[in-house]
Amino acid sequence: MHAVGFQHEQTRTDRDQFVTVYYQNIQSGLEYNFVRYNQDTIDHLQTRYDYYSIMHYPMNAFSRNGRPTIVPRQAGVSIGNRNDFSATDILKINRYYECEDTTETEGDETNPDCEETHPNCSAWAARGECSRNPAWMLPNCPVSCQQCRPSSSNCADDNVNCARWASNGECTRNPLYMRTSCRQSCNVC
Structure with a gap:
């Protein structure tokens, strides 16, 4: 700054x-x-x-x-x-x-089902809670944590191992990576 x-x-x-x-x-x-x-x-x-x-x-x-x-x-x-x-x-x-x-901005519209579950999401995200507390923040504050993806046009996994990782519980244990890189396997989109 x-x-x-x-x-x-x-x-x-x-x-x-x-x-x-x-x-x-x-x-x-x-x-x-x-x-x-x-x-x-x-x-x-x-x-x-x-x-x-x-x-x-x-x-x-x-x-x-x-x-x-x-x-x-x-x-x-x-x-x-x-x-x-x-x-x-x-x-x-x-x-x-x-x-x-x-x-x-130009581009696809985000998924309309991507909604916040708490009114304080944006304030918490601004304080860094998306990375400090991803297990709760990412599923409950997806808009503020920039987890919303275009509807179905970009619903794909970025790694061939995503399905296996998701079945082993990684979507919950490692949500910061998984919800971004394994969108389809973690049912983010």
Whole structure:
């Protein structure tokens, strides 16, 4: 996100309401990574503090002694997601570059039977739950986890071993791979 003009989440003006920074645990000379910017330098784009941002440091970032350098004030929150954009990250990029929320794409329509079973699916997916908890997320939140495939036009297995793997229970044990690469054998389409 640096490349598209954003700073780390914990440099926000309002960060002290959401995290505590322990400067005594930060490696000497690296304290600048935890400087708070003023409102003239950083634009929050009318978004709340985002613990799940790809731009948020983990708890032990730049630690000199293995102890936490930054701790969320809200209990049970995990910080330091360095794999996926959060929903707020995407919202900020769209607002900054004045992009539409959705765009039309060409191609086959997705399977109309592919539906979410819970209203929080998109929020959970944005927090990385599709990869952290695939056994529940993929079958229950297929749209948010990008598991919906075109109806019957693309209902095929990508590997000759899919049928055997499916009969051995791999659709449940290894859903992230199986529901993508063994669509027919796992009855995804």
